[in-house]
Amino acid sequence: MITAPLHLAAATDVGNPAVNISIFAAFVLVTLYIVIRASRNNKTAADFYAGGHSFSGMQNGIAISGDYLSAASFLGIAGAIAVNGYDGFLYSIGFLVAWLVALLLVAELLRNTGRFTMADVLSFRLKQRPVRMAAALATLLVVFFYLLAQMAGAGGLVALLLGVTTAAGKNIVIAVVGAIMIVYVLVGGMKGTTWVQIIKAVLLIIGAAVMTVWVLAKFGYSLSGLLEGAVAAGGPDGVSLLQPGKAYGASGTTKLSFISLALALVLGTAGLPHVLMRFYTVPTGREARKSVVWAIWLIGIFYLFTLVLGYGAGALVGPEAIKAAPGGVNSAAPLLAFALGGEVLLGLIAAVAFATILAVVAGLTITAAASFSHDIYANVIKKGTLNPDGEVKVARWTVVVIGAVAIVGGIYAQNQNIAFLVALAFAVAASANLPTILFSLFWKRFNTSGALWSMYGGLISCIVLIAFSPVVSGSETAMFPNADFDWFPLTNPGLVSIPLGFLLGIVGTLVSKEQPHPEKFAEMEVRSLTGAGAEKATARH
């Protein structure tokens, strides 16, 4: 049994960049081939936005897990467990339990009533243009936060895995990753994106499974032995790795911050636009149910692996070595791969990590493109007079613009402390999107005014609260450590903004004199529960 951490001389010496690059290049070539093959009959808007509604529940479920297990949840959670122990584990629980909201309340009903975007469902019985505009703004904002967080992680990863340490070198790698993503989405649309996510999910889960068994083997297949190893490697305070509170237990405020985060995580997932859009890639509500079931199993099992990987990295690499490595806590999983299987395993995990960024960014980009083109351009600006071909053309241009934003954002965000952005994206999704989705599906009286109050109220309160929180100013780890305008004490706005989003939806509804549309609600309710009249699959792929 190994209890002493491996001391790595300098983390940039870890692994062989040539191996890492070749494995990643092989992944790109294989996926590009599949994307091109899969997208030969990519013609209609339904093909581009929703893969022709023709994926099976299993395929979509694997793709959802590929979309959801982002760099933040793979590298981030493994690293958080390695360094903060138990508190890192809490993240993965919120991320998993959240899927029950999607399974029980959202996925099937949404698939049965919409076509391409979240706004399709909302505008079913509310006034099209204002609701689409608000939903598209919320979508674009969530996607932007999420995208920046993914791309910012890429910089640190590049330094660690490719041995690139100069600023120019990192920028070139980020630009190349962004350019490959644009090609995937332009050529493949939702079909191509889905296949990239499926392949990446399979590689990621197999890679994590191999490492999990490997780590457990080193500790005699004993979870307790592994935990003892992590405690021993954690230094004098190692035992705190097994206890809650290492990251969030310092004071009453940090505990409330944690509860706020927990609320945002559990209610955010079912409001994330790129997750919602995946439900439209299957032909029926029932296949949407199957998708979520597959996703829950894969994501749940993967998070159990990360528990072992996190403590394994703590035990075999050591928290101090991880924190000192370029990329910080994000380097825990790659360093563990190197400690276990040398440069080949590191190369595989490195390639999977890049594939993760690529696949997640592609999913975000196509969501943003659909939202801009379908909701804002075609339905708000052109008032529904645009033909589908014109809409897809606009969507393709949007992909290029968002790809450019991702590259530039990734370059500028590299040295910023913006890890809070993922949690913020979940908070916005839970405050601005989820209340409106649930109200419009379940509450007959709900109206346009309620939707707008809830969406804009949730959105604005999130942004305002985070801007005046300790993550932006007033603390050492803040974005602007030297400024001091933090009057909101919590690091996540969810505890205030989520109840506010729900409350504003109710108040906004009750104060409005808008005439209800019982016939619209009847149609929506019947369709949502029976699947009658839902958009069918257009083609097999």
Place this chain on the structure above:
Amino acid sequence: MADTTELAGQTPYQRVERSDEFQALRRRFRRFVFPMTAFFLIWYFAYVLLASYAHDFMSTRIGDSAITVGLLFGLGQFVTTFAITMIYVRWANNTLDPAADALRERVEGGAL
């Protein structure tokens, strides 16, 4: 046909919505998903609050092992999530789907 339905003041969907079968379907659906949602949210927040405010209890070790009560509670969240998923799917396949199919055929077949 459109004329007669408008004269009656109801669209075909409204007539389905008001039918006993649909009302029963909706009641069943809501009676399953709302309590289940309440259950998993309460259990999740009980866990989160325990992790925040019952530090010593959650840090208690099980026997001689390094496994703590908190870890078992956390793994328990995984178990309940998987269990609720399986229970829902079974229930939906056996109870929800047949009733929904029958109603959908009526809507799409135009036999309103």
